[in-house]
Amino acid sequence: MGKDSQLQAVLGKDVLTKVRAAKVLLVGAGGIGCELLKDLVLMGYGEIHVVDLDTIDLSNLNRQFLFRHKDIKKPKASTAVAAVETFNFHNSKLVSYMANIMDTKQFPLSWFDQFNFIFNALDNIAARSYVNKMCLFLKKPSIESGTTGFNGQVTPIFPYQTECYECTVKETPKTYPVCTIRSTPSQPVHCVTWAKNYLFGQLFGEDEETSPTDFGTDNQDEIKNMVSEQNELKELKNLATKDDFFESVIDKIFIKDINKLLALEELWKTRKRPIPLAWDSSVKDKIEAITDSDVARGQDVWPIEKYIFLLMRSIKELQQRLADGETDLEFDKDDEVTLDFVVAATNIRSHMFHIPLKSKFDIKQIAGNIIPAIATTNSIISGFSALASLQMFTPNPREGAKMVYTFQDATRFVSTSSVVESNRKCKSCSIPRGVLKINLSHPEIVLGDVVDALVKGFKYGHDEIALILGKDRLIYDVDFDDNKDKKLADIGFQAGEVLLVNDENDEKATVELYIEAMDSGKIEVPNMELPDAPEKEATEEQEDEKEDDDVLQAISDDAPIIIDEEEEAEEASKKHKLDEIDEHETTTSKKQKTSEGQDHVLIE
Numbered sequence: 001m002g003k004d005s006q007l008q009a010v011l012g013k014d015v016l017t018k019v020r021a022a023k024v025l026l027v028g029a030g031g032i033g034c035e036l037l038k039d040l041v042l043m044g045y046g047e048i049h050v051v052d053l054d055t056i057d058l059s060n061l062n063r064q065f066l067f068r069h070k071d072i073k074k075p076k077a078s079t080a081v082a083a084v085e086t087f088n089f090h091n092s093k094l095v096s097y098m099a100n101i102m103d104t105k106q107f108p109l110s111w112f113d114q115f116n117f118i119f120n121a122l123d124n125i126a127a128r129s130y131v132n133k134m135c136l137f138l139k140k141p142s143i144e145s146g147t148t149g150f151n152g153q154v155t156p157i158f159p160y161q162t163e164c165y166e167c168t169v170k171e172t173p174k175t176y177p178v179c180t181i182r183s184t185p186s187q188p189v190h191c192v193t194w195a196k197n198y199l200f201g202q203l204f205g206e207d208e209e210t211s212p213t214d215f216g217t218d219n220q221d222e223i224k225n226m227v228s229e230q231n232e233l234k235e236l237k238n239l240a241t242k243d244d245f246f247e248s249v250i251d252k253i254f255i256k257d258i259n260k261l262l263a264l265e266e267l268w269k270t271r272k273r274p275i276p277l278a279w280d281s282s283v284k285d286k287i288e289a290i291t292d293s294d295v296a297r298g299q300d301v302w303p304i305e306k307y308i309f310l311l312m313r314s315i316k317e318l319q320q321r322l323a324d325g326e327t328d329l330e331f332d333k334d335d336e337v338t339l340d341f342v343v344a345a346t347n348i349r350s351h352m353f354h355i356p357l358k359s360k361f362d363i364k365q366i367a368g369n370i371i372p373a374i375a376t377t378n379s380i381i382s383g384f385s386a387l388a389s390l391q392m393f394t395p396n397p398r399e400g401a402k403m404v405y406t407f408q409d410a411t412r413f414v415s416t417s418s419v420v421e422s423n424r425k426c427k428s429c430s431i432p433r434g435v436l437k438i439n440l441s442h443p444e445i446v447l448g449d450v451v452d453a454l455v456k457g458f459k460y461g462h463d464e465i466a467l468i469l470g471k472d473r474l475i476y477d478v479d480f481d482d483n484k485d486k487k488l489a490d491i492g493f494q495a496g497e498v499l500l501v502n503d504e505n506d507e508k509a510t511v512e513l514y515i516e517a518m519d520s521g522k523i524e525v526p527n528m529e530l531p532d533a534p535e536k537e538a539t540e541e542q543e544d545e546k547e548d549d550d551v552l553q554a555i556s557d558d559a560p561i562i563i564d565e566e567e568e569a570e571e572a573s574k575k576h577k578l579d580e581i582d583e584h585e586t587t588t589s590k591k592q593k594t595s596e597g598q599d600h601v602l603i604e
C-alpha cells in the first residue's frame with residue numbers, strides 16, 4: 001500500500017493531487033497554529049510556511065502540544081516545524097519564520113502572492129486585519145479561525161465576495177475612566193487596572209503622565225488631587241533604591257493618598273468611604289510571622305496581612321532588578337514577581353475600598369486579559385479549518401463554503417452556516433484595491449508625476465484628487481499642492497506603504513493602492529476600472545435625527561405609549577450581565593446575527 005493510499009481513499013485522487021501541489025501560509029503557531037500545522041502535515045500539503053513572532057512560554061505548554069519544557073524560550077515557528085517533521089510522512093516542505101507578519105520588508109505583498117491561500121491562527125485584531133487586507137489586495141482566499149474558551153469559529157473568506165474579517169464590528173477592550181480607577185474604584189477589575197496600569201508603571205516603569213483633560217472628571221478638587229498624586233509618585237519613584245522603599249510605598253499609597261481622597265467630601269456623598277490601611281504594630285507582628293509557604297496557594301483568598309507580605313516581598317525583588325541595572329520594568333502575567341506585586345496591590349486597595357478580594361489565580365486572569373484557552377476547542381476548530389481548506393480545491397470554492405461555530409451553551413455544540421456576502425459598508429472590502437508600482441530609486445520622480453499617472457491611469461477626467469499616505473497623512477489635494485515638486489522619498493513614499501486615492505468630485509470610488517518598488521521605468525498604475533462612487537448615505541447623525549423625528553411623530557399622533565415594565569427590567573438585567581462579562585472579556589467576542597439569523601460569535 002502506497003503511503004498516500006489512505007489519504008487518497010479519504011480525499012479522492014483529484015483533491016489529493018491538488019493538496020500535494022498546494023503551497024499555503026499558516027500565520028501563528030500558538031494554540032490553534034500547532035494543531036493546524038499537525039493537521040496540514042498529516043493531510044499531505046505540498047508546502048507549508050509558518051510565521052510566528054514569539055518564543056515559547058511555560059504557560060503555552062498545556063495546549064500547544066508541539067512544544068516541550070526544554071523548548072521554553074525557543075522560537076515557536078521553527079520549534080513547531082521541527083516537531084511535525086517527526087511525522088511528516090508525505091514529505092511536505094516546511095518553512096518557518098520567527099517574524100511579525102506585518103513586517104513589510106520581510107513580507108511584502110508579492111511574498112503573500114506565492115501562496116494558494118492563507119490560514120490565520122492569530123490572537124489579535126491588528127494582525128488579523130493586516131492579513132485580511134493583504135488578502136484583499138491579492139484577492140486571495142483565507143481561512144480565519146479563533147477560539148474563546150468553549151466558543152470557536154472558522155470563517156473562509158473570499159475577498160470581495162464574502163464577508164471579510166472587518167465586515168463585522170469588533171469590540172475593543174473595555175476601558176475605565178481615569179477617575180474611577182484612581183479615586184473611586186468599586187469593582188475588583190478597577191483595582192487590578194490601577195495596580196497594573198498605574199501603580200506598577202509609575203513606580204517601576206517608563207515615566208508616563210496622564211493629562212488632566214483625560215482624567216474623566218470635572219471636579220476641580222479631584223483633578224488637583226490627581227495632579228499632586230502624580231507628582232508625588234515621581235518623588236516616590238526616586239526612592240526606589242532605598243532600603244525603606246516598601247514602608248514609603250505603604251505610607252504614601254495606602255495611607256496618605258487615601259486620607260487625601262477622604263478629604264474630598266463630594267466623592268463620598270453617594271459612596272462608602274474607604275478606610276486607610278491599618279499599619280500598626282499588631283499588623284506588623286502578624287506580617288513578621290508569615291513565610292513564603294503561606295503565600296504559595298494562588299487559588300485561595302488570604303487574609304490581608306498575607307497580601308502586605310507579598311507586596312513587601314515583590315517590591316524587594318523588583319528593587320533588586322533595578323539594582324542589577326534593569327530599567328523601565330514591565331508587567332507580564334507570566335513573570336511571578338510582577339504578578340505578585342499586582343496581586344498584592346490590588347487586594348490591599350480592594351480591602352480599603354470594601355471591594356471583595358480575589359485570588360492570585362483570578363487576578364492573573366483579569367490582569368492578563370485571559371479567557372482560559374481550552375485545548376479541545378482549539379483542536380476542534382483547527383480540524384474544521386483544515387477541512388474547510390479542502391473546499392478550496394473544488395471548481396467553485398465559494399459555493400458551499402461554510403462557517404463553523406462551536407458553543408458550549410447551545411443545544412448543538414457545533415453549528416454551521418453558509419458564508420455570507422460582504423458588508424457593503426465594510427471599511428476594508430467596500431473599496432477597490434490595486435498595486436501601484438513605482439521606481440523608488442529613480443532620481444527624478446516627484447509627487448506631481450504620481451498625480452498625473454493616477455489621473456491618466458484611472459481616467460478621472462479632471463485632476464481633482466486627494467492622496468492620503470499611510471494611515472492618515474494627507475499629502476496632496478486641490479488646495480494643498482505644496483508637495484507636488486518634492487521627491488517621493490522626501491514625502492515618505494516607500495515600498496509596503498498604502499496610498500489612498502480619493503476623487504474629490506465624488507464621481508469614482510476611492511481606491512487603495514499598495515506601493516511596490518520596481519527597478520526600471522517610472523510609475524505603473526494598476527490596470528483596473530474604478531467603479532462609480534457609492535451614493536452618499538445619510539450620516540449617523542442624520543439617521544438619529546430622523547429616528548427622533550419618527551418618535552416625535554408617534555407621540556404627536558396621540559398613540560398610547562405602553563411600557564412593559566417587566567420587559568424593561570429584563571432588558572436591564574440582560575445588559576447588566578453583559579457588562580459583567582465585558583469586564584473579563586477583553587479579547588473580543590461579540591454575538592451578532594448572520595444574515596441567516598443565526599447567532600455567531602466573533603472571536604479575537
Ligand SMILES: Nc1ncnc2c1ncn2[C@@H]1O[C@H](COP(=O)(O)OP(=O)(O)OP(=O)(O)O)[C@@H](O)[C@H]1O
Nearest residue numbers: 028029030031051052053054099100101122123127
Ligand atoms: N503579528 C504577528 N505576527 C506573527 N505571529 C503573531 C502575530 N501576532 C500574534 N502572533 C502569534 O499568534 C499566536 C496566537 O496563538 P495563541 O492565541 O495560542 O496565543 P499565545 O500567545 O500562544 O497564548 P496566550 O496569549 O494564551 O499566552 C501566538 O503564538 C502569537 O505569537
Ligand SMILES: [Zn+2]
Nearest residue numbers: 164167426429
Ligand atoms: Zn469586509
